[in-house]
Amino acid sequence: MRTALSIAGSDSSGGAGIQADIKTMTANGVFAMTAVTALTAQNTTGVSGIMEVTPAFLAEQLDRVFEDIFPDAVKIGMVSSAALIEAIADKLTEYKAKNIVLDPVMVATSGARLISEEAIDTLKKRLIPLAEVITPNIPEAEVLAGTEIRSADDMEKAAEQIFAEYGCAVLLKGGHQLNDANDLLVGRGVKKWFEGKRIDNPNTHGTGCTLSSAIASNLAKGYALDEAVERAKRYISGALAAMLDLGHGSGPMDHAFAIDNEFTAERKN
Numbered sequence: 416m417r418t419a420l421s422i423a424g425s426d427s428s429g430g431a432g433i434q435a436d437i438k439t440m441t442a443n444g445v446f447a448m449t450a451v452t453a454l455t456a457q458n459t460t461g462v463s464g465i466m467e468v469t470p471a472f473l474a475e476q477l478d479r480v481f482e483d484i485f486p487d488a489v490k491i492g493m494v495s496s497a498a499l500i501e502a503i504a505d506k507l508t509e510y511k512a513k514n515i516v517l518d519p520v521m522v523a524t525s526g527a528r529l530i531s532e533e534a535i536d537t538l539k540k541r542l543i544p545l546a547e548v549i550t551p552n553i554p555e556a557e558v559l560a561g562t563e564i565r566s567a568d569d570m571e572k573a574a575e576q577i578f579a580e581y582g583c584a585v586l587l588k589g590g591h592q593l594n595d596a597n598d599l600l601v602g603r604g605v606k607k608w609f610e611g612k613r614i615d616n617p618n619t620h621g622t623g624c625t626l627s628s629a630i631a632s633n634l635a636k637g638y639a640l641d642e643a644v645e646r647a648k649r650y651i652s653g654a655l656a657a658m659l660d661l662g663h664g665s666g667p668m669d670h671a672f673a674i675d676n677e678f679t680a681e682r683k684n
């Protein structure tokens with residue numbers, strides 16, 4: 416069985432962060448492992464508190480994972496401080512981790528800031544250069560490229576600029592801002608639009624986490640990057656189209672939509 420590691424924060428409401436990653440990796444047929452960067456107290460309406468782990472304890476989790484079950488891919492999500500980013504960069508370099516997918520999480524769907532200003536600099540210097548692919552949304556790509564993105568043309572320019580500057584492939588997500596589900600992949604010898612059909616579902620809590628861990632799962636299984644993205648897009652479209660409706664805010668998706676067996680039968684109407 417292929418394995419994947421999520422380095423991310425816990426979402427107590429289960430739809431984003433570590434919880435979304437474990438569900439996504441499991442539903443995509445890989446064995447999920449975790450190194451928790453922070454606990455968040457949150458639900459579908461917002462984040463009320465964040466408690467970070469110490470950099471030493473994050474490093475200890477990474478040591479235990481890498482020395483025993485070497486992950487076939489790594490997904491990195493919420494990392495709120497520069498010291499935690501340094502700890503991750505040191506360990507991923509030490510263990511020569513491969514297939515690193517970095518979701519540069521900056522702001523939650525609900526609007527809460529999930530990274531400090533100084534940490535963005537460290538992210539750029541230490542972590543982004545280690546990634547196989549990063550998956551910014553438009554506001555995140557604006558921060559990384561230092562340009563405004565108002566159109567598909569702007570997306571192409573920003574993605575090319577980020578690829579040239581950091582040397583990692585970029586999957587720039589059009590979703591939130593341009594109001595479609597078209598994402599652009601720019602990497603070594605690749606420039607490809609993935610046309611997603613926008614699904615009319617207000618419940619999008621954890622979409623970014625889910626997409627990046629689905630890409631990591633497919634890289635773990637040996638798919639090439641563009642195939643991994645294509646499969647991840649199909650997975651997230653299915654999870655959104657299942658129209659789960661939980662909570663009072665922007666609710667979570669149905670990560671288990673494609674799992675159909677005697678043990679899941681009762682959850683269906």
Ligand SMILES: Nc1ncnc2c1ncn2[C@@H]1O[C@H](COP(=O)(O)OP(=O)(O)OP(=O)(O)O)[C@@H](O)[C@H]1O
Pocket residue numbers: 431522523524551552588589590591595596597598611612613614615616619620621622623624626648651652655
């Ligand atoms: N309503 C939708 N219909 C179809 N696809 C969607 C929809 N909303 C988001 N997606 C897809 O989900 C993926 C995640 O994109 P999104 O822009 O939501 O990420 P994000 O802003 O990083 O998410 P998060 O708020 O979790 O940080 C993208 O591939 C996007 O196209």
Ligand SMILES: Cc1ncc(CO)c(N)n1
Pocket residue numbers: 423424425426431432433455492493520522523524529620621622623624
């Ligand atoms: C823990 C965590 N990571 C990422 C996000 C981004 O959606 C979130 N809301 N919570």
